[in-house]
Amino acid sequence: MKPDAVRAFIARLAEINPEPKTELEFVNAYTLLVAVALSAQATDVGVNRATRPLFALVDTPQKMLALGEEKLRDYIKTIGLFNTKAKNVMALSQILVDRHGGEVPEDREALEALPGVGRKTANVVLNVAFGQSTMAVDTHIFRLGNRTGIAPGKTTLAVELGLLKRLPPEYLRDSHHWLILHGRYICKARKPDCNRCPVYEPCNFPDKARYRTA
DNA sequence: ATCCCGAGGG
């Protein structure tokens, strides 16, 4: 996609949703970190359903350690990969207490050193909790990067770097939300809703006409 | 059967 089309694409999404926000529920940087760590291969709706009662009681790593892995597992049983996630959240909470004064570190290296926290999760925390213009590439953004032609790439890292390079800087920080929401509700994996698409014009999806039926 | 705000291990 040409630079002008990329700008038109993102500017249109910005126009529709001037103040985009995360649909994951959280009350502070720690609960955001936990929520994102729990979101692998799960829907936001499913994660929120599990974390709502949890975060009402547990909103610090100290409280998580006091809760214990068994009880945490009960809270997140309905989310996929719950066993690994429960272990990771406990281990990560212990590290926050031991090495970071119970706070969520504000740098990528320290975040990615936490168990269960990779580049994508670190990027979300840096962006949402600390205001950095990172681009967290999840399943939706990876699909959109390739499907629309904004930033094609074989890996999530390639798509991330492509987006960082091609998106206008002033739109960078919020683009994470615009793209993810567009992917979730319009440019869906199975049946992209090209009829309701606000960026049909600049989009380079080869099959877009085929999905505009009614 | 496929997808959902992935990460870690081999």
Added chain:
DNA sequence: CCCTCTGGAT
């Protein structure tokens, strides 16, 4: 690169 972990929704 591949595989595994995993319940819930469609």
